Amino acid sequence: METHSCGARVPENAQWCPLCLESVVDTDALLGELHDTFQKTTWAPPEVLLAPSPPPVHSRWRAGPRSFGLRVKLALTFMSVGVTALAVKMFGFFFVAPLIIVTALLMYSTWTRERIR
Numbered sequence: 001m002e003t004h005s006c007g008a009r010v011p012e013n014a015q016w017c018p019l020c021l022e023s024v025v026d027t028d029a030l031l032g033e034l035h036d037t038f039q040k041t042t043w044a045p046p047e048v049l050l051a052p053s054p055p056p057v058h059s060r061w062r063a064g065p066r067s068f069g070l071r072v073k074l075a076l077t078f079m080s081v082g083v084t085a086l087a088v089k090m091f092g093f094f095f096v097a098p099l100i101i102v103t104a105l106l107m108y109s110t111w112t113r114e115r116i117r
């Protein structure tokens with residue numbers, strides 16, 4: 001005799017509970033079936049996830065996610081250097097010194113090598 005979840009005493013090998021008429025489940029067999037199901041799993045990660053990542057590529061000339069291409073870099077250079085040179089011609093080096101520093105920093109960050117891939 002064993003006790004069903006409803007509290008009724010159920011004889012061994014009974015198909016259902018005499019009180020609530022629910023079919024009696026063999027919990028050990030159910031657990032074994034569950035383990036078998038999980039052991040049959042054959043999932044493996046796709047090759048894309050296991051492949052080593054390609055080596056990084058750096059470039060000064062080609063565009064990347066964080067850098068402009070050659071055309072934009074040349075346009076930036078001609079604009080900023082041109083404006084700075086014009087300002088130097090008009091006002092002299094002394095008064096344009098801050099702009100020269102800003103232009104130098106801009107050119108450094110524009111033309112520095114950046115990771116493109």
Ligand SMILES: [Zn+2]
Pocket residue numbers: 004005006007008017018019020021022
């Ligand atoms: Zn029952």
